[in-house]
């Protein structure tokens with residue numbers, strides 16, 4: 001019988017996360033304190049994050065052990081399955097072999113608990129009582145809400161207003177785990193109030209929601225902030241995805257030629273790609289084509305500038321060097337709420353600059369069409385964010401067909417779309433449209449970038 005999924009037992013779960021900083025040929029540019037213009041120190045980050053996460057943020061160690069308390073919770077859904085998409089291959093009539101790692105099996109329905117659980121754990125052991133955060137699609141807020149309930153932490157979520165209204169079930173999910181949820185911009189913070197004064201109709205953005213959550217965190221010593229993407233430690237936690245996939249592909253006696261993932265802040269893409277890229281950098285395996293797919297409505301990697309910028313709209317965070325559209329950029333209200341972030345992970349941005357990944361931008365209609373093709377073949381309805389990866393993988397498979405070559409494609413199906421039915425209703429009703437920004441609009445968005453020496 002042809003195998004359709006590769007499952008590894010719990011006792012073969014990766015014992016450590018993989019830190020690509022140990023293997024990249026050029027170090028990542030430092031994070032800058034906007035007050036001093038100098039690289040930040042761990043003490044600068046302490047009002048926002050607990051020390052164990054700050055240590056992970058700057059670590060150069062290749063392997064960082066996964067604590068047993070985190071492993072015990074990971075075990076609830078990990079290792080996640082690796083599927084061979086045989087029916088999709090057939091539907092596309094492609095000679096390519098397509099594999100996907102399915103992260104929708106987590107309790108929140110995406111890859112986000114892979115970092116929510118350790119972030120809650122490290123805050124708990126550091127004596128923290130409350131975490132604040134932002135959420136776009138609601139996947140990250142749901143993940144932190146459930147992590148907070150496992151580790152008995154209060155969770156406060158600022159949810160981008162457009163998503164808050166598009167996804168009432170996500171809010172109900174978070175509240176079921178005891179989290180408090182506010183539509184952002186909200187009247188709870190100075191950042192939210194000042195945006196509402198200027199733009200009472202603001203639909204919000206991840207940048208604004210981050211400002212609100214950071215502002216609340218720095219006000220109390222027992223409260224810290226948790227971020228669902230972008231930072232080095234978040235990408236680190238997500239490497240369990242790629243590490244498991246390595247073992248599973250070994251079981252399939254295969255190795256990818258192409259790896260595809262969607263990119264909002266970069267964490268699920270890094271999670272699947274970095275363990276493979278690490279092997280390539282250490283000369284242990286062949287080079288792979290890594291394809292990072294973003295929405296045309298938020299084209300950070302393809303049209304953004306590689307520059308120092310703030311991580312949030314109110315400019316409360318340190319300055320990081322990343323591909324950015326400017327911290328004031330408010331992307332149009334596409335349904336892939338998790339991909340509406342103005343910046344990209346500094347680590348991923350740096351790796352793009354080094355030439356190891358190929359970015360692509362797709363408009364949403366084609367992504368939804370790809371998601372439906374995938375669902376009808378494989379039976380899983382992807383999250384709107386994940387549809388970008390599905391489209392990227394399908395395009396690669398169709399190219400194989402055109403060229404008459406068989407390549408092995410691996411993509412990350414980072415979440416299911418079972419809470420995203422409004423998006424599918426709007427798509428089927430023909431209510432969605434494609435957006436693309438003109439060079440003038442991008443230039444305007446970038447005009448306010450901070451000036452940083454070097």
Ligand SMILES: Cc1ncc(COP(=O)(O)O)c(C=O)c1O
Pocket residue numbers: 110111136137138139140228229230262263264265266267268269337338339383385386414415416
């Ligand atoms: C299902 C899903 N995929 C992708 C993303 C984008 O984040 P990242 O690029 O960090 O994986 C999100 C973010 O909320 C998400 O919910």
